[in-house]
Amino acid sequence: MAKTLIRGGTVVNSTGTAQADVLIDGETVAAVLAPGSTLLGFDVAGHVDTVIDATGRYVIPGGIDAHTHMELPFGGTAASDTFETGTRAAAWGGTTSIIDFAVQRTGEKVFDGLAAWHEKAAGECAVDYGFHQIIGGADADALAALPALIDEGVTSFKLFMAYPGVFYSDDAQILRAMQIAADTGLLTMMHAENGPVIDVLAEQLIEQGKTDPYFHGIARAWQMEEEATHRAIMLAHLTGAPLYVVHVSAKQAVEQLAAARDRGQNVFGETCPQYLYLSLEEQLGAQGFDGAKWVCSTPLRSRAEGHQDHMWQGLRTNDLQMVSTDHCPFCMKGQKELGLGDFRNIPNGIGSVEHRMNLMYQGVVTGEISLPRFVELTSTTPARMFGLYGKKGVIQPGADADVVIYDPNGHTSIGMPVDESGNPTGRTHHMNMDHSAWEGFEIDGHVDTVISRGRIIVDDGEYRGRKGDGSYLKRELSQYLI
Numbered sequence: 495m496a497k498t499l500i501r502g503g504t505v506v507n508s509t510g511t512a513q514a515d516v517l518i519d520g521e522t523v524a525a526v527l528a529p530g531s532t533l534l535g536f537d538v539a540g541h542v543d544t545v546i547d548a549t550g551r552y553v554i555p556g557g558i559d560a561h562t563h564m565e566l567p568f569g570g571t572a573a574s575d576t577f578e579t580g581t582r583a584a585a586w587g588g589t590t591s592i593i594d595f596a597v598q599r600t601g602e603k604v605f606d607g608l609a610a611w612h613e614k615a616a617g618e619c620a621v622d623y624g625f626h627q628i629i630g631g632a633d634a635d636a637l638a639a640l641p642a643l644i645d646e647g648v649t650s651f652k653l654f655m656a657y658p659g660v661f662y663s664d665d666a667q668i669l670r671a672m673q674i675a676a677d678t679g680l681l682t683m684m685h686a687e688n689g690p691v692i693d694v695l696a697e698q699l700i701e702q703g704k705t706d707p708y709f710h711g712i713a714r715a716w717q718m719e720e721e722a723t724h725r726a727i728m729l730a731h732l733t734g735a736p737l738y739v740v741h742v743s744a745k746q747a748v749e750q751l752a753a754a755r756d757r758g759q760n761v762f763g764e765t766c767p768q769y770l771y772l773s774l775e776e777q778l779g780a781q782g783f784d785g786a787k788w789v790c791s792t793p794l795r796s797r798a799e800g801h802q803d804h805m806w807q808g809l810r811t812n813d814l815q816m817v818s819t820d821h822c823p824f825c826m827k828g829q830k831e832l833g834l835g836d837f838r839n840i841p842n843g844i845g846s847v848e849h850r851m852n853l854m855y856q857g858v859v860t861g862e863i864s865l866p867r868f869v870e871l872t873s874t875t876p877a878r879m880f881g882l883y884g885k886k887g888v889i890q891p892g893a894d895a896d897v898v899i900y901d902p903n904g905h906t907s908i909g910m911p912v913d914e915s916g917n918p919t920g921r922t923h924h925m926n927m928d929h930s931a932w933e934g935f936e937i938d939g940h941v942d943t944v945i946s947r948g949r950i951i952v953d954d955g956e957y958r959g960r961k962g963d964g965s966y967l968k969r970e971l972s973q974y975l976i
């Protein structure tokens with residue numbers, strides 16, 4: 495078993511920082527040592543295969559992106575990253591585990607959906623991967639299948655209060671699913687937007703000739719996120735089920751979550767980098783059809799209304815507990831352009847799996863969050879929330895050796911510059927997209943080295959991994975269950 499010593503760095507866990515050396519034996523962290531690396535009087539550096547000098551750099555647990563959609567069929571097309579391309583991009587960005595969503599739709603068997611997603615991912619992934627289960631057709635058969643997901647390591651499922659006719663569940667279906675969750679310990683994840691109302695608003699906007707991407711954000715009014723979040727919280731309260739609300743973007747939805755938590759309810763909220771940095775006015779409202787790059791649901795919110803600042807605040811106060819990407823990339827050509835002339839036909843989603851760690855580190859640079867909180871939001875809490883903690887989310891003896899060496903004095907330019915004709919002139923990302931939703935973002939830090947279960951997969955601007963390196967993560971129940 496190969497041994498690696500990471501020497502001279504600052505180890506950052508969610509609990510704090512320490513000058514320490516990290517000894518990796520095979521796939522596992524063997525020891526976290528006082529600087530200087532001696533064990534029982536032996537110089538450790540002389541007894542390992544590889545020594546990495548991390549002086550002046552942070553040594554952090556590999557990122558866990560708990561919300562991705564590789565190859566998701568959606569809006570008449572499919573997300574453009576495969577498990578191979580998407581997980582490789584994740585690795586480049588310092589994310590060493592993803593949790594993707596297997597899909598069940600009306601009339602389909604839950605376990606057929608799960609098997610299909612295993613088939614897509616097996617042997618393809620650059621980093622470790624697990625699954626949540628989307629229940630898009632919560633009929634009696636699907637609900638009956640839920641408890642057995644736990645034995646498969648799928649301990650959370652997602653319901654949608656949005657997308658009528660696609661993934662939508664009505665209140666009665668949600669109630670029944672939550673009753674099962676309360677009984678079994680499954681965690682209910684909720685897409686909280688009032689889909690039927692949004693669809694009427696969208697239809698009315700189109701009838702008025704308001705067809706541009708900007709109106710996607712107008713149709714998906716914050717009131718309908720607040721209302722659905724409140725309704726989900728009340729149904730969870732009634733049933734006693736814990737609740738995890740995904741991709742929260744409206745400050746009023748955060749207020750609903752905070753109020754429920756203050757009442758003692760076991761509810762959690764995730765936001766995404768796009769809701770911290772991007773806005774309705776600047777990105778969705780871009781000239782012509784360009785705003786289509788940023789069509790996602792929940793939508794980007796108005797900066798004038800202060801949603802972005804409120805998301806950062808929620809992350810500081812722990813009213814929001816996690817940052818995932820909701821990575822669901824679509825190319826402009828042949829995909830987003832399906833919605834030319836009618837924003838309702840633009841496939842919903844943004845690609846960010848490669849940038850989450852950098853974008854969240856920039857929040858440390860700008861003073862929005864502390865360094866340990868950065869680790870907590872991007873790795874430790876995802877591990878605790880979704881039954882991976884101990885192996886993932888922390889650098890400690892016995893943990894999987896998923897480690898990122900991050901240079902706070904490095905620099906990362908994000909984007910995909912184009913020439914006057916719109917042809918890419920270079921590429922600073924590895925996601926399978928013909929544009930970047932993060933064009934022009936500059937990060938005051940850099941992912942230098944990425945180690946996944948003991949193997950160096952990214953180092954010094956070179957990808958050294960292989961497809962199939964990643965293993966399936968059979969997850970335990972959430973640590974936040976009471």
Ligand code: URP
Nearest residue numbers: 790791792820822842843
């Ligand atoms: O726009 C989004 N979020 N696309 C992916 C599907 C979902 O609702 O998470």
Ligand code: ZN
Nearest residue numbers: 685740741791
């Ligand atoms: Zn969603």
Ligand code: ZN
Nearest residue numbers: 561563820822
């Ligand atoms: Zn999603």
